Amino acid sequence: MSSQPLRSRRGRPPGRRPGAPDTRGEILAAARAQFAAHGYDGATIRGIATAAGVDPALVHHYFGTKERVFVAAMELPFVPADVTGAVIAGDQGGMGERLARLFVSVWGNPVTRAPFLALIRSALGHEMAATMLRQFVRGALLSPLASVLTAPDRELRIELCASQLIGLGLARYVIRIEPLASASDEEVIALVAPTLQRYLTAHLPGP
Amino acid sequence: MSSQPLRSRRGRPPGRRPGAPDTRGEILAAARAQFAAHGYDGATIRGIATAAGVDPALVHHYFGTKERVFVAAMELPFVPADVTGAVIAGDQGGMGERLARLFVSVWGNPVTRAPFLALIRSALGHEMAATMLRQFVRGALLSPLASVLTAPDRELRIELCASQLIGLGLARYVIRIEPLASASDEEVIALVAPTLQRYLTAHLPGP
């Protein structure tokens, strides 16, 4: 009995571990999940460390401060330009549907969904996160889309698209109101795509 | 100097205050503001107490627990039925615009906006608040509106309206993306009303 130290996870002996484990990466993955689940304030360094099977001090060793963990964890798991490129390429009449399809494909996968969830959850209580969200909307949505539209109020229109998509993500994946939450992707696309299309290209009744 | 106790706010002598001040009401108002500004987790009993000019223990004296302060503070400052009644009364072709106008009028006023902000902010990190939000959407939006619509997927459609309105509130009043945040009410109404109208009454392309 006494020769078996019985350390399941906590109580691992101090000092470097043998081999070359990607501990930093595991911490980042855990952080992403925790921030997505609880938001910036709700997630704790200790919780992240536990989820990564690691001492809390190690998180500080790698990232210094909680804020820095957050910005490191918010690196998107794909390149926004790749994905918005597919939306703006093609006829303008189909942009709404392509945007809707992009949305459900990104939000349908928990891994790609996580950073957005984390960002939105955190933005509500934290100016830093709100700024990051604003910058994402500007850089990854507004700029590319605005370059292919001509209407004078195109920025407004694109942001209305963003507002519909943010609200949809919230209602469907966070608040989970039924029957919206369990509606099929195709059904949601069919309902939302024309809205986006209208925001993007329809002309308004004059003032 | 010694005869002037110099107690600005903290340090008020213990014991009941003379007169009949509505301290409970002041605490509730402070709580509403704090929850709206910081969400459930971000708001603190101490912060609420300070804003109300009162000892933190008094908050517990009146409400017992933080959760109970929250549900007490979330009583809406108007009767939902009064306000949705105006939306469903009238021609169905104008419902979208009436709903959009209701939205900007509720969200345009900080007092009426506060509970919604608090609810949405809190729902993102707290199952209790999420449930309250769900119930509000069901009771104050879905039920009344569903009673005047006939489409088989009308619940879905109404929830899409809700998702658009939630997203709009977030984008405009919390994240404050520009130019959406400073666009005129009329401009926003003109852009959003047709979306709501379409969700409510337009028929979809068949599957």
Next chain:
DNA sequence: GCCACTATTCAACGCATGATGACTTCTGCG
């Protein structure tokens, strides 16, 4: 095989939080 460096844990500090219980002062009823 030594040695600088990195990876890792441990123990602790200081602070803020939600909650509790004892104590004091005012109000209103009999």
Next chain:
DNA sequence: CGCAGAAGTCATCATGCGTTGAATAGTGGC
């Protein structure tokens, strides 16, 4: 008046947080 109870404060507790500094164990270059 006398007294029960409501209104109010104070000191305090336990908990959990972010962060720090010291100590230990493995790695890679010479």
